[in-house]
Amino acid sequence: MQKIWLSFFAVILFWVAPEACLAQQQSQPPTTRYWVTLRDKHGVHFEPAHYFSAAARARRTRQHLSAFEATDLPVRPDYVAAIAKRVDTVTLVSRWFNAVACRATPEQAAALRDLPGVLNVSVWPQREVQAASITAVAAGSRTTAAPKPISANDYLLARRQTAHLDGLALRAASLEGRGMRIAVFDVGFAGLPEHVAFRELMADKRIIATHDFLRNRDDVFHGGSHGTEVMGCLAGRLPATLGGGLGPALGLAPAAEYLLARTEQLHRERYAEEEAWLAAVEWADRLGADIINSSLAYTEQRYFPEQMDGHRSLIARAANMAVRKGMLVVSAAGNDGDNDWVRIGTPADADSVLAIGGLDPETGLHVDFSSFGPTADRRPKPNLAAFGIVLTTTPSGYERLEGTSFSSPLVAGFAACLWQQRRDLTAMQLFRALEKSAELYPYFDYAHGYGRPRYAPFTTVPRAAAAPVPTFDFVVHDSLIAVIIRTEAALRPAEQLPLVIEQSEATATIAAPATGIPAADTKAAEQVPDVGHEQPGDQRPAPLAVLPEPNYPAYLYWNLTDPRGVLHRYETRAVSQRLVLQVPRRLVQKGEVLRIYFKGYTGTYSE
Amino acid sequence: MRYLFAVNKLPGLLCALLLGANFAAWGQQVLVQANVADDTVKTTFGPNRRYFGHVYLGYGLVAGQAGTGAEVQHGGASAELRGGGRFKTRFSQALAVNLDLGYSYLRYELEQNAQKLVPSPALHRREGLGLHQIYSEISLRLNAGRRGNSVGRYVDLLAGGSWVVATRHVTEDEPAPGISRVETTEYGLPYLRRWTGNVGTRLGIDRYALAARYRLSPAFGPAYAAWPELPRWVMGLEIGLF
Known part of the structure; x- marks a missing residue:
């Protein structure tokens, strides 16, 4: 009997407090994680030219940022040493937050509070990470050893996921993210170096640096393949064509440089992960990352929906700080749209983070699992949207996967192309430009954001030179407002195929001339690859058979917005008759605004 | 949405x-x-909200020593299957109370040996006692660590009682030539106690939990106090369906 009790209590102890149990085994009191905020950085020596890489310095110069700021200064070593003396383990030293994360007993933590440089000591809570994109189907199929052949449907999807974001036009304008440095934070990149999709990336040595922040070593090609799947939507390619040329790209930034960081561990609760994300973002800043892609959403394992306000989580605050330092942070909105959580996760809730929702390739509309906005403090999210169902790379080949984890890298690749063209933009200017370029802008809703970003507004001849033509009218009755599609906008033009089409022609209507680089691209064109990164002239993908851009019917989007800009209600409708909507007038009183989008035109009605 | x-x-x-x-x-x-x-x-119902409810399934093995003459076969032969509902009221991040109501079927497969006394010394090819029970439990939940809207890691200290709805005693004997099987089932056993009390503990992470229960009251009624006791422990796994 005693044996049973003893065994059971031993299990209890290990179950509830494994760290405590471990500590007891070592004859020490149990330790907890603490976050120690320090008071100042007086007297520290800092040499930005030594600390920052050339790329990081160049990024700051381009964006007219100071060479460094107080948050870049190192933490005072005497403070760190004093803390290290009094605690069990120091697990992170953060310059940005002037803080130290450590393991300590409550007594040690109390002693820390008395140190002269310590401003605050708080318990550093645990949380569990949830990769935003892993689906049961994907996880199950990952065990397949032999590469599966790509079906015609999947091949078509692969082409459409980039075509939907004007991939053809971007390639025609030589925009493939060349010269951009993208940091990808993920679970692990298993199988990436050997994968045929990344042959070009590896041959060109465009993975500039890697680091596993959980194990503090450089090998990131283990621990999970979610990062490999995400990378497929940035730099992956389909198998080479028969002529030996490069295969079609699965993402929009196959020519960019990459920093790969392992910050997360699947299916395990690890205290170190949040610190790892912060350490990784400081690392990416130092190494000159232009864009950070974080296809992870942190939700109910640690937070409540009402806490998704962009300030609560450490990574949301870290992401905002990264943007202030000139990096564009792109984050998946989350895959909780069809469960009880519903809302976006963090860091997508941060106001400076570009949160990307998912679209269904079949309809071009919100895909059911994509998380909805707004943030807890009613700020509009997500910002943009892209396909949430894609064909991407897995260690066993190529697979169709679902998740906003893949929407995020698609838009990150798009942003890299646009930033390649407009290197003069700051991160937030690019953020705003991407929003303004989007298909639905200025219309917005919490399912689609502003919709998919488009390339046309970035071309030398913007599409919006002329004011958009109204496509519908508001007809006001005694108690109703009717929305009626104009006759000319109600036509469904037939599509006539040309006799012969070339790829350049396919893009000419949207993009710049295919034979040359637009004037605005001069800087990008003048960029010479770094030594060791030269590429043969014929590395451009072989001409592709032109596929039509996804051709969806014209939908009508409408919402009701209160005077604070918060949406109360929104819908998307298929349009099958000209009288498309009637709204009671009582709903648009007291400052409420009815906003409608149809065929490129957004109209508003208020009383 | x-x-x-x-x-x-x-x-x-x-x-x-x-x-x-x-x-x-x-x-x-x-x-x-x-x-x-x-x-x-903002809702008040959820895994880490003020109120939460869910159903669960559990399977446990009979464990512990039996009195001489009441030995049982351990392993899957003597086990309990239970299913019920749980309603949780949370007082703080670390403290909550659960109320459980459910049904369980507990079976003891009696060892056929020379010392056997329960329910009679007679030996059979197989022999088992089955108890259909309605149970109710109250448990104090102690949670560890901060978390969001999830159940998290916890220890439950539980106490409860069961009402034995139905009982049966099944014996299987050597068949006579030409007969494949002889099984006798007795229902409404007078010697099994109708009300039992138990304490226990449960430790879990989110929907999964290990549970151990110890029966405080004797298995047999007051008139059979001299009979050797059946094993008092049931230890097993519970899975919350939420």
Whole structure:
């Protein structure tokens, strides 16, 4: 009997407090994680030219940022040493937050509070990470050893996921993210170096640096393949064509440089992960990352929906700080749209983070699992949207996967192309430009954001030179407002195929001339690859058979917005008759605004 | 937040205006629809909200020593299957109370040996006692660590009682030549106690839990106090369905 009790209590102890149990085994009191905020950085020596890489310095110069700021200064070593003396383990030293994360007993933590440089000591809570994109189907199929052949449907999807974001036009304008440095934070990149999709990336040595922040070593090609799947939507390619040329790209930034960081561990609760994300973002800043892609959403394992306000989580605050330092942070909105959580996760809730929702390739509309906005403090999210169902790379080949984890890298690749063209933009200017370029802008809703970003507004001849033509009218009755599609906008033009089409022609209507680089691209064109990164002239993908851009019917989007800009209600409708909507007038009183989008035109009605 | 696919076929401007329903424009297909107020309401029901409820299934093995003459076969032969509902009221991040109500079936497979006394010294090829029980438990939940809207890691200290709804005693004997099987089942056993009390503990992470229960009351009624006791422990796994 005693044996049973003893065994059971031993299990209890290990179950509830494994760290405590471990500590007891070592004859020490149990330790907890603490976050120690320090008071100042007086007297520290800092040499930005030594600390920052050339790329990081160049990024700051381009964006007219100071060479460094107080948050870049190192933490005072005497403070760190004093803390290290009094605690069990120091697990992170953060310059940005002037803080130290450590393991300590409550007594040690109390002693820390008395140190002269310590401003605050708080318990550093645990949380569990949830990769935003892993689906049961994907996880199950990952065990397949032999590469599966790509079906015609999947091949078509692969082409459409980039075509939907004007991939053809971007390639025609030589925009493939060349010269951009993208940091990808993920679970692990298993199988990436050997994968045929990344042959070009590896041959060109465009993975500039890697680091596993959980194990503090450089090998990131283990621990999970979610990062490999995400990378497929940035730099992956389909198998080479028969002529030996490069295969079609699965993402929009196959020519960019990459920093790969392992910050997360699947299916395990690890205290170190949040610190790892912060350490990784400081690392990416130092190494000159232009864009950070974080296809992870942190939700109910640690937070409540009402806490998704962009300030609560450490990574949301870290992401905002990264943007202030000139990096564009792109984050998946989350895959909780069809469960009880519903809302976006963090860091997508941060106001400076570009949160990307998912679209269904079949309809071009919100895909059911994509998380909805707004943030807890009613700020509009997500910002943009892209396909949430894609064909991407897995260690066993190529697979169709679902998740906003893949929407995020698609838009990150798009942003890299646009930033390649407009290197003069700051991160937030690019953020705003991407929003303004989007298909639905200025219309917005919490399912689609502003919709998919488009390339046309970035071309030398913007599409919006002329004011958009109204496509519908508001007809006001005694108690109703009717929305009626104009006759000319109600036509469904037939599509006539040309006799012969070339790829350049396919893009000419949207993009710049295919034979040359637009004037605005001069800087990008003048960029010479770094030594060791030269590429043969014929590395451009072989001409592709032109596929039509996804051709969806014209939908009508409408919402009701209160005077604070918060949406109360929104819908998307298929349009099958000209009288498309009637709204009671009582709903648009007291400052409420009815906003409608149809065929490129957004109209508003208020009383 | 739900998608609605609703098509109504009442065409015509006049008809629609006359009907005048909210947002209506008959003939239009709503593909995406949301009422933000509904989606963003703060709820009091959830895994780490003030109230939470769910059903669960459990399977446990009979464990521990039996009195001489009441030995049972351990392993899967003597086990308990239970299913029930749990209602949790949370007082703080670290403290909550659960109320459970459910049904369990407990079976003791009696060892057939020379010392056997329960329920009689007679030996059979196989022999078992089965108890259908309705149980109710109250448990104090101690949670470890901060968390969001999830159940998290916890220890439950539980106490409860069971009402034995039905009992049966099944014996299987050597068949006579030409008979494949001889099984005798007795129902409504007078020697098994109708009410039992137990204490225990449960430790879990989210939907999974290990549970151990110790029966405080004797298995047999007061008139059979001299009988050797059946094993008092049941230890096993519970899975919450939520």
